[in-house]
Amino acid sequence: MLLKRLSEACGGPGKESVVRDLIKQEITEQNLADEIICDAIGNLIVKKDGTKSDGPKVMLAAHMDEVALMISNVEKNGLLKFKPVGGIDLRILVGKSVYVGANKVSGVIGAKPIHMQRPEERNTPLGLNELYIDLGVRSQEEAERLVKVGDYAYFTTSFSEFGDNLYKGKAFDDRVGCAVLMEVLKERYEFPLYVAFTVQEEIGLRGSTVAGYTVEPDLALVIEGTAANDIPDSKEHQQSTNLGKGPALTMMDRSVIPNPRLVSEILKVADEHKIPVQIRRGTQGGTDAGKIQGTKGGVPVAVISVPCRYIHGPVSVMNKNDYNNTIELVKNFLKTLEQRGGVL
Amino acid sequence: MDIKKFLCEMSESPGISGYEHDLAQKISENCPWADETRSDKLGNLILLKRGKDDQNSRPKIMLAAHMDEIGLMVTKIEKEGFIRFSTVGGFDQRVLLAQEVVVHGKKDLPGVIGAKPPHSLTAEERRRTVSIEDMFIDIGFDSFEKVSQYVNVGDLITIKRDCLSLQGNYITGKAMDDRVGVAVMLECLKELAKREHIADVYAVCTVQEEVGLRGATTSTYGIVPDIGIAIDVGFGDMPGIPEYDSIKMSNGPGITVGPQVHPKLHERMVKTARDWNIPFSPEATPSPGGTDTYAMQVTRSGIPTMLLSVPIRYMHTPVETVDYTDVIRTGRLLALFIAELDHEFLEGLKCF
Amino acid sequence: MKEIIKQLVEAYGPSGYEGQVTDIITELVKDYVDELTTDVLGNLIAVKKGTSGKKVMFSAHTDEIGFVITHIDDKGFLRFSNVGGLNILTLVGGRVRFANGTIGVIGKEKGDLKELDLDKLFIDIGAKNREDALEKVKVGDFAIAHREYNDLGNRIVSKAMDDRIGCVVLIEALKKISKPVHDLYFVFSSQEEVGLRGARTSSYAIDPDLGIAVDVTPTGDTPEAPRSEVALGNGAAIKVMDTSVIAHPKVKALLTRLAEAKGIKYQYEVLTRGGTDAGAIHLTKEGVPSGCISIPVRHVHTPSEMIDLDDVQACVDLVVAVAEDALADF
Known part of the structure; x- marks a missing residue:
């Protein structure tokens, strides 16, 4: 299953090549594209020609990168110091296993056993000064034969089905978006479709900044994996999205106010096709849509997200129906756009 | 021309973000190695040294060091x-x-x-x-x-802080960040004058870095380079900063690795340093916001970028301290890197 | 001028939803301009053609800070998030207005005022329950502060002076310029309060030779205010810097020279927090020399922003002076 392979692939910001190669290979094998562009910072921009020669340039975007840890120093005793790349809650790190570097060397993030901790230590989260990765080597030389400064470390989570109609795995933000776009790419429309698999979203929406410039679209949709905060002790109004209630549309976040017209058209399409949708509550976070909207003279954009619990951690959880409904919503919107001759 | 002496002069000169004009004038008068010198609309000073290739196929290398100070x-x-x-x-x-x-x-x-x-x-x-x-x-x-x-x-x-010589080749002054980078570019151009290189080299003394990488944003848009290399200062080792957060002084530049650095440029720069026995320190930078590299990389359709950091101590204080030997080494490393560039390498920077 | 001010500050226009404001401006300026267009982000661009070949962009933003509804509970209370920089101290007990005219009151949960944050506030539109509320408001709807316009004589207080008063300055200036020398682009920009977004794209499309933002600036003349020399009634404020832009020395010099030459009262402004459209304009493409003419406003980002009409007039005069200058340096 492609979603499984995407979820288990390792690609932190700036080091997306494994994910990129996986997507590229899949596209080539299934003959899904008419042109593939790789740019200087690693975006993969896939063009699918329209059946008509004109029509608006429609851009779909999802980011390939996931949050990761970067090795910042190899200590004399062979332990690895690291820094987060993208937003990670440091409290979740301790006691996890990781793969380090391109060769996926196994390691663990250790901690002092509870027996030896003072009571106040147990209540204090571990910071970057206390945390390290242990590869099981005894010296700097040994460690440096396996990894180098600048390598990334990733959670080792494997993808699987889970509970009641759910998936669990790592990096759903935003491999689920990539997976949705791969499904959409299987269809051909009257207008030219540009599907951008972007890089470095997690550290400042950087891939989309240049992908938008290159494509210069007339309209863009960003597909995301967004936080679902429907967990105990979170009040209803603080739950940004809920699992199982359908794809989430953004009315505003810290990077973008999506085009009101475009959002209302997408809602209409959902209504016509009986696809459940929810409006994302809260305005935290940012997406590639912010940068694409600000491209050149401006682009109408909207954001459609698959709700995922526990994102930016080792295991996120999402609902199968939400995933499938997101694919349906995007496809049906594009069909509607086509029926209207590409005019909103 | 004595670039070390000129670095002291630069450090003593005023050039606060947005008001770099007089300093730019001074730098352009002290760079005999450029074929062409111009300032753009925001005041970036562009020193162009032409390559030997045919005009139509000449690649463009942009170097960026900011001349503004806080x-x-x-x-x-x-x-x-x-x-x-x-x-x-x-x-x-x-x-x-x-x-x-x-x-x-x-x-x-x-x-x-x-x-x-x-x-x-x-x-x-x-x-x-x-x-x-x-x-x-x-x-x-x-x-x-x-x-x-x-x-x-x-x-x-x-x-007000006069530049001062300490022991050895160490000097200290108020605006080493990032006049040191400007000195590196001058050392590089001087070295390149002795060598052949195919590419046009745009050494840009950028403005307004300290308030948000503003000069690099617009100058990169104007030049559209094939490669962008920022030269800035990094945190030199000193008491109170852990080893994993600092660069060793007197050991050449920090060659940065991180999301803002193109992996192939990094690999090549490390190879050049090793081939020519120039010492360097690896520097891992996960959050790329702090230097001109950040602005250059996402210009137009994307620019392959990298960053060299010259270690200085006491950054953003009036006693910023550098080992001038590191400046010379960094300038030489840059020049050798540029001299060894070829078209095949440049074409491989896409789809890496 | 007071009627125009009243009309514009009372209009509904949170970031991203500036249509009502641009409609009013369109009516006010259409007889005075050569071209009038709206772009994808909702910027209204009024053009007066000149002959010099130079392009000058003036920008005043149409959007105001506001609220976006994030949740409606079973009892019909609304939760919200901020659109732009809301001052939380001014919210409780205040009222909001939606695009369809629905009015709501901002209430707060129990708890210590020091720990007050947006999460503990809600809006009450008088609905009996969720279904009743949904008749009038949906999640994702935007609202603005609801507060009346008061004429205090030479000073006026209202919501949304930031930056409708800048729009007024551009409208008045535009009416006064009969023979433009340069191509003048008056941009009534969108989404400034959420990150200078409208100015960024409109400036890219226009690619001007000179950029001047016209926006408000806080004053330092109230009791124990943050230290600033800017005072209400002391004239047009010529911006030296803020967090988004350092005015190009040439632009600061130009504005100073024109103010001196025309006898326009002015003051310098150094703002340590806040930005303006000039921040986006000056970084466009290869760079655009830019600056800002600021209208001093007391109580910025509260529903009671106060201006002085003499300052507004000074800003109008200064905009006209820029538009009619030869601009030899640009």
Whole structure:
């Protein structure tokens, strides 16, 4: 299953090549594209020609990168110091296993056993000064034969089905978006479709900044994996999205106010096709849509997200129906756009 | 031309973000190796050294080092003639007390940032730092009227600090960040004058880096380089900064690895350093916001970029300290890197 | 001028939803301009053609800070998030207005005022329950502060002076310029309060030779205010810097020279927190020398922003002076 392979692939910001190669290979094998562009910072921009020669340039975007840890120093005793790349809650790190570097060397993030901790230590989260990765080597030389400064470390989570109609795995933000776009790419429309698999979203929406410039679209949709905060002790109004209630549309976040017209058209399409949708509550976070909207003279954009619990951690959880409904919503919107001759 | 001496001169010259014009003039007069010199609309100084390739196929290498420095600005003149100020760029407020300054009004006026004598401090006051809003500058005039003859809101203030030689090749001054980078570019151009290179080299002394990488944003848009290399200062090793957060002094530049660095450029730069026995330190930078590289990389359809960091100690204080040997090594490394570039390598930078 | 001010400050226009404001401006300026267009982000661009070949962009933003509804509970209370920089101290007990005219009151949960944050506030539109509320408001709807316009004589207080008063300055200036020398682009920009977004794209499309933002600036003349020399009634404020832009020295010099030459009262502004459209304009493409003419406003980002009409007039005069200058340096 492609979603499984995407979820288990390792690609932190700036080091997306494994994910990129996986997507590229899949596209080539299934003959899904008419042109593939790789740019200087690693975006993969896939063009699918329209059946008509004109029509608006429609851009779909999802980011390939996931949050990761970067090795910042190899200590004399062979332990690895690291820094987060993208937003990670440091409290979740301790006691996890990781793969380090391109060769996926196994390691663990250790901690002092509870027996030896003072009571106040147990209540204090571990910071970057206390945390390290242990590869099981005894010296700097040994460690440096396996990894180098600048390598990334990733959670080792494997993808699987889970509970009641759910998936669990790592990096759903935003491999689920990539997976949705791969499904959409299987269809051909009257207008030219540009599907951008972007890089470095997690550290400042950087891939989309240049992908938008290159494509210069007339309209863009960003597909995301967004936080679902429907967990105990979170009040209803603080739950940004809920699992199982359908794809989430953004009315505003810290990077973008999506085009009101475009959002209302997408809602209409959902209504016509009986696809459940929810409006994302809260305005935290940012997406590639912010940068694409600000491209050149401006682009109408909207954001459609698959709700995922526990994102930016080792295991996120999402609902199968939400995933499938997101694919349906995007496809049906594009069909509607086509029926209207590409005019909103 | 003695570039080390010129670095001292640059460090002593005022050039606060947004007001780099006079400094740019000085640099352009001291760069005999450029074939062409121009300033763009925001004031970036572009020193172009042409490559030997045919004009139509000549690749473009952009080097960027920012010439602006952090500084202070007049916000208010009190009735008693004291001057209140804010900062342009990020200062550690603790280093400002009791500094000598120059207020650049209708004429340059010497001043001091006043501090209460220790005798009058309460125990509580001693424990707290003085915030910049509460500081003031005394220029020796005792009324608003006298001061406002020469000084207006919005005038600039620089720290007065002569450049000083320490032991060995160490020098210290107020604006090594990032005039050191400018010196590296000059060393590089000087070295390139002795070698052949196919590419046009645009050495850009950028403006307004300290307030948000602004000069690099627009100059990169204008040049559209095939490669962008920023040269900035990095944190040199010193007490209180852990080894994994600093670069070794006197050991050549830090070659940065991170999301803002193109992997193939990094690989190539490391190879060049190893081939020519130039020492360097690896530097891992996960959050790429702090240097011109960040702005260059996402210009137009994306630029392959990298970053060399010259270690300095005491960054953003008036005693920024550098080993000039590191400046020479970094300039030489850059020149050798540029001289060895070929078309095949450049074409491989896409789809890496 | 007071009627125009009243009309514009009372209009509904949170970031991203500026249509009502641009409609009013369109009516006010259409007889005075050569071209009038709206772009994808909702910027209204009014053009007066000149002959010099130079392009000058003036920008005042049409959007105001506001609220976006994030949740409606079973009892019909609304939760919200901020659109732009809301001052939380001014919210409780205040009222909001939606695009369809629905009015709501901002209430707060119990708890210490020091720990007050947006999460603990809600809007009450008088609905009996969720279904009743949904008749009038949906999740994702935007609202603005609801507060009346008061004429205090030479000073006026209202919501949304930031930056409708800048729009007024551009409208008045535009009416006064009969023979433009340069191509003048008056941009009534969108989404400034959420990150200078409208100015960024409109400036890219226009690619001007000179950029001037016209926006408000806080004053330092109220009791124990943050230290600033800017005072209400002391004239047009010529910006030296803020967190988004350092005015190009040439632009600061130009504005100073024109103010001196025309006898326009002015003051310098050094703002340590806040940005303006000039921040986006000056970084466009290869760079655009830019600056800002600021209208002093007391109580910025509260529903009671106060201006002085003499300052507004000074800003109008200064904009006209720029538009009619030869601009030899640009």
